[in-house]
Amino acid sequence: MTQHFQRPGDPLFTQRTPRVVAASKLHRRRDREKAGRFLAEGPQAVREALAAGAVRDIFVTEDGRRRHRDLLHGASSAHFSVVTDDAMAALADTVTPQGVIAVCDLRDVPLDAALASRPKLVAVAVEIRDPGNAGTILRTADAAGATAVVFAGDAVDPYNPKCVRASAGSLFHLDVVRAPDATAALAALRGAGLRTLATSGYGATDLDDLLDDGSLAQPTAWLFGSEAHGLPDELRDAADAAVRVPIHGRAESLNLAAAAAVCLYASARAQRSR
Amino acid sequence: MTQHFQRPGDPLFTQRTPRVVAASKLHRRRDREKAGRFLAEGPQAVREALAAGAVRDIFVTEDGRRRHRDLLHGASSAHFSVVTDDAMAALADTVTPQGVIAVCDLRDVPLDAALASRPKLVAVAVEIRDPGNAGTILRTADAAGATAVVFAGDAVDPYNPKCVRASAGSLFHLDVVRAPDATAALAALRGAGLRTLATSGYGATDLDDLLDDGSLAQPTAWLFGSEAHGLPDELRDAADAAVRVPIHGRAESLNLAAAAAVCLYASARAQRSR
Known part of the structure; x- marks a missing residue:
């Protein structure tokens, strides 16, 4: 089961929360290379990323947390944080995000x-x-x-x-x-x-x-x-x-x-x- | 050989010239249906459209007229008009137009x-x-x-x-x-x-x-x-x-x-x- 990163009662992460700011930078290739991380967006990608053991962090909106409960429940190794809709918009590449996005380790092999x-x-x-x-x-x-x-x-x-x-x-x-x-x-x-x-x-x-x-x-x-x-x-x-x-x-x-x-x-x- | 629609010495068509305005409307489905016409952009599409006898009008920029001389020379049935770069930008769907665009008859069959x-x-x-x-x-x-x-x-x-x-x-x-x-x-x-x-x-x-x-x-x-x-x-x-x-x-x-x-x-x- 995934662990909730915020404590109960903590406010939602916003687009100015440092963890969100850092993850948002992963839209840029240079920052992906530097961090050794990338973003996987939407329930299908996050599910496959979890199955591959590639996930470091998950961000969900409150709505996404409800919609993707099984997804979050099924994963054992990743933390998740609940974010505002504005923060999700900053993290997402799509115009209509599906409420869940994961920070993953780069996974190419020699x-x-x-x-x-x-x-x-x-x-x-x-x-x-x-x-x-x-x-x-x-x-x-x-x-x-x-x-x-x-x-x-x-x-x-x-x-x-x-x-x-x-x-x-x-x-x-x-x-x-x-x-x-x-x-x-x-x-x-x-x-x-x-x-x-x-x-x-x-x-x-x-x-x-x-x-x-x-x-x-x-x-x-x-x-x-x-x-x-x-x-x-x-x-x-x-x-x-x-x-x-x-x-x-x-x-x-x-x-x-x-x-x-x-x-x-x-x-x-x-x-x-x- | 294609015929030049403007007379020698005529100014270039601009995005306000009625023929350009009418053609620009063909970006909208409703206007395509009403006119029974659509736009084919770039030398490959225009060449195939000419070969299919589907072309009503061709618009070229001055640069396009030089670059696509063979294309314009090889067609027998279509008029062409030289337009400003701004007019081409209004006609084109791409960000970097290739200087030639054709107004074609809709060609679906029952x-x-x-x-x-x-x-x-x-x-x-x-x-x-x-x-x-x-x-x-x-x-x-x-x-x-x-x-x-x-x-x-x-x-x-x-x-x-x-x-x-x-x-x-x-x-x-x-x-x-x-x-x-x-x-x-x-x-x-x-x-x-x-x-x-x-x-x-x-x-x-x-x-x-x-x-x-x-x-x-x-x-x-x-x-x-x-x-x-x-x-x-x-x-x-x-x-x-x-x-x-x-x-x-x-x-x-x-x-x-x-x-x-x-x-x-x-x-x-x-x-x-x-």
């Missing part, structure tokens, strides 16, 4: 640690900048059974509130890796026995051919580039194959989230086929 | 007309409200080779600027249908020989089973519900099957765009397999 468990399916997002896309890739990779997502190169911060929200809890399910040197990451992935497949609209290999020849059953790391620029040429060339998702109609391409879903689920199916 | 060509693959978006999701479904459906997208029930306006942008031109490639009565649309789809498959996280049928038994090769209409509420129960029950995309990890579900990509590409592959 690439070596993620590879030590010999993953069979890994998603690598290279230089992607849009937090919504980053969160969607976490969610889709989790659903497809991938066990690690690598944010490589100069990428969006996976602890950006919009990424946390778009991941719908999956940020707490997977090994999250930040690898500023994408080329070194590619070598490490290959060294761990993963076949590296670079997605590209102009890739020489059609995804359907990989499904036909059965080779997607191998342990695989899928590399996805940014929506605006795709993968850097040198990474695409360094990968084991450059793969295109077939375009059957007249669309120029798929968007990043759709391409990632098609590729990761192609691997998921191939790895589970008899 | 469901009967879309079904007359006996489509093999149709996407049906039911009561979806997010314009970005709507545009992504258009783009993904186009890429997967679907030839029609039906917006059923109380759905977002496909001519919303954010939807037009997210569709990346695909709005101009497909038969777009608006069908306020979703139940009647389901009956019409089935009447046209399409197997109707309702996506649901709790569907009784696993997508992999449909891939295994080969039945996805049949002409298929995929029904997708809203991100927040899924498909209405009565529609899910009325469809030929309720299908779940398998979740291999710990994610609760896939988001709408990812689920649509996986399902539509599963059909695309099955319909093309030998």
Whole structure:
């Protein structure tokens, strides 16, 4: 059971209470790095954060305390504090907060640690900048059974509130890796026995051919580039194959989230086929 | 070749010029319905709109006129007018407009007309409200080779600027249908020989089973519900099957765009397999 941080009869925390002020700063990447903490907003994210043992503090409004009683009751390790609606508005990234938000420890692991468990399916997002896309890739990779997502190169911060929200809890399910040197990451992935497949609209290999020849059953790391620029040429060339998702109609391409879903689920199916 | 609407030496159109004022109103759904027109912004959308013969007017900035010379040169049926940067800011939905925007005729067709060509693959978006999701479904459906997208029930306006942008031109490639009565649309789809498959996280049928038994090769209409509420129960029950995309990890579900990509590409592959 969670412990109430305030004493009975204490006033609600306001947006000027030092603990709230400190937590509100976690909207900024620099402050997240400095504190080693980030914010997870809403009951779903807080539930997954609690299950992952990542929570340091929980803030709830009086209304949120009533609405999310089970959530607060089910957790054993975290304190919670009741805050004013104004304080919640300062803490929250959404326009209509759901009354509960948690301060969590950053949880990325080194690439070596993620590879030590010999993953069979890994998603690598290279230089992607849009937090919504980053969160969607976490969610889709989790659903497809991938066990690690690598944010490589100069990428969006996976602890950006919009990424946390778009991941719908999956940020707490997977090994999250930040690898500023994408080329070194590619070598490490290959060294761990993963076949590296670079997605590209102009890739020489059609995804359907990989499904036909059965080779997607191998342990695989899928590399996805940014929506605006795709993968850097040198990474695409360094990968084991450059793969295109077939375009059957007249669309120029798929968007990043759709391409990632098609590729990761192609691997998921191939790895589970008899 | 496009014709310049202003005469040589005429001043640039400003945000107070009646033609610009009238076009700016097309940001509002009500005004789009009244005028029967909508806005397509940026060179990619304008190019596809011109190719589809949908363009009535083009507005360009002086800079846009230089940058998009080929685009303006290649079109035969549309007038263009040079506008001030302020006028472009009033016309554009984006913060950094790309200097060209077109007024287009609404282009949805009745469901009967879309079904007359006996489509093999149709996407049906039911009561979806997010314009970005709507545009992504258009783009993904186009890429997967679907030839029609039906917006059923109380759905977002496909001519919303954010939807037009997210569709990346695909709005101009497909038969777009608006069908306020979703139940009647389901009956019409089935009447046209399409197997109707309702996506649901709790569907009784696993997508992999449909891939295994080969039945996805049949002409298929995929029904997708809203991100927040899924498909209405009565529609899910009325469809030929309720299908779940398998979740291999710990994610609760896939988001709408990812689920649509996986399902539509599963059909695309099955319909093309030998």
